[in-house]
Amino acid sequence: MFWSIVLLALRAIRRNILRSSLTILGIVIGVASVITMVTIGAGATTKVTADVATLGTNLVEVMPGQGPRPGGARESAAMFKIEDAEAIAREVSGLLAVAPVATRTMQAISGSANWSTTVTGSTNAYLQTRNWPLASGHEFADSDLRAGSAQCILGATVRRELFGSQDPVGVTIRLQKLSCQVIGVLAKKGQTSFGMDQDDMILVPLRMLQRRIAGNTDVGAISVSARHGVSTEKVQRDIERLLRERRRITPGKDDDFHVLNMQQLVSMLAGTNRVLTALLGAVATVSLLVGGIGIMNIMLVSVTERTREIGIRLAIGALEREVLMQFLVEAVVLSSLGGLVGIGLGLAAAAAGAIVLEVPFIFNPGIVVVAFVFSATVGIVFGFFPARQAARLDPIQALRYE
Known part of the structure; x- marks a missing residue:
């Protein structure tokens, strides 16, 4: 039963391939952005840590003066x-x-x-x-x-x-x-x-x-x-x-002197990189929400277009939960396809960015899994309302719909 519903969903998506492609664009951009930002951020953190480590093992630098002051000035000593x-x-x-x-x-x-x-x-x-x-x-x-x-x-x-x-x-x-x-x-x-x-x-x-x-x-x-x-x-x-x-x-x-602990510097720089990466990742997730809203809008349009089809299915004995599942699966398939395409583009963009920025490419399977699960969740959340609306249609009114 489940696989027949999946096949129906794929058939419906294929009938409107251009619209489906445009629908998942927000999901693709969001997933690709998150993976790119997080991967490049991890590579930058690794590079900074390695570069500071090359300055010395457990290095502490002692210098006269109180170090940089506000405005870039230094106090002499x-x-x-x-x-x-x-x-x-x-x-x-x-x-x-x-x-x-x-x-x-x-x-x-x-x-x-x-x-x-x-x-x-x-x-x-x-x-x-x-x-x-x-x-x-x-x-x-x-x-x-x-x-x-x-x-x-x-x-x-x-x-x-x-x-x-x-x-x-x-x-x-x-x-x-x-x-x-x-x-x-x-x-x-x-x-x-x-x-x-x-x-x-x-x-x-x-x-x-x-x-x-x-x-x-x-x-x-x-x-x-x-x-x-x-x-x-x-x-x-x-x-x-x-x-x-x-x-x-x-x-x-x-x-009238300052002591610079390189291990503290490494921790500070790594922490700064992590905060910036998280911030950029959070901004990128906005695209996922926008993509989810796009999926919901298109699914609502799809329900309207296929009102007679839904009425026929309900009239010949289809259960509400089966209609609900059909449209919900369509939404999840759309968002999951967007997630898969976004993962591929994100990894490619991260690899290219790592080469350009001369930082190591750090593949993180965890963020890939999280991005895919999040994209599928977006399909469930934003696809539920249109699916429920389709399942609750009155068969008589649906059959009379022009």
Whole structure:
């Protein structure tokens, strides 16, 4: 009985194929929009999480000043010294590595090639905090770090711009007027979600940058990596307490430094992405409701057009529930077809969007099932009133209808 009703419904839909196609358009757009938004949102969240993770394992960044203020302004504060980094390494427990960092933007020159890049002064611990291996060459020797020797390790972008595909290890380059021997090349990391090229940098000993380039002993930031299993929030609190003591900040006064916990940043960005994805998905579901209203309108028109047919069926013994089921099945079939087409279009659009936006395509079978069930539910909800109206027609009045 049920399959005969389904066949009747499909036959009725096929008789008005153009009208049926236009009827399900709202369902198609709604389902496709929901799947596209949620899939791309999941891919964006995964990419942001992975990109921030490439900055380092359990990384905590300590910087002078109170960070960005309203309007984008920053409050100035005294810079750190190497002793601050040494105190953190000595007095804060659960740390894997601590790296004092200072940076300058400089012109790197090799022969006729030159490239403007960021020169970062630090220690070998900088590579450890960022989980950054070498592609070739070796790290700085302890004696070279203490003496501030003119040595450097190139990022992949700088190596490509200055040397192409050649191995530069052992070659001497110039950082503006200062000669520097290349002892290694960093492994490629690529760009972050924020458009920053992590490989566009040159690593030099911190004392070299301070003495020969900056002319001071300032440290612009301290990178701290916590051991696996150690809470970065606890590390953050311990660092804040220690630096308040060292910088003689009295109780009640604001810190003149800020500590950025990368795990908190990952959680915040992922949460923001989820909220935006949910918002866009909610907006897309409006199309499903609009599609449901369209189905109800067309089914009401169909009841009016087929009044005599309904009267004949009722007159020869069809039960009200059978007529009700026939029209309800038609509505559900329409919305389900729209759901299937929408799923196909949504997945295709999500795959294309993932390629364009350079985010991973994360297939979520759950959202596909939810979208299909929701589209079928729309057919039941919005198809029930026209189906009930058809089932309650008076056979005599229906047969007399012109």
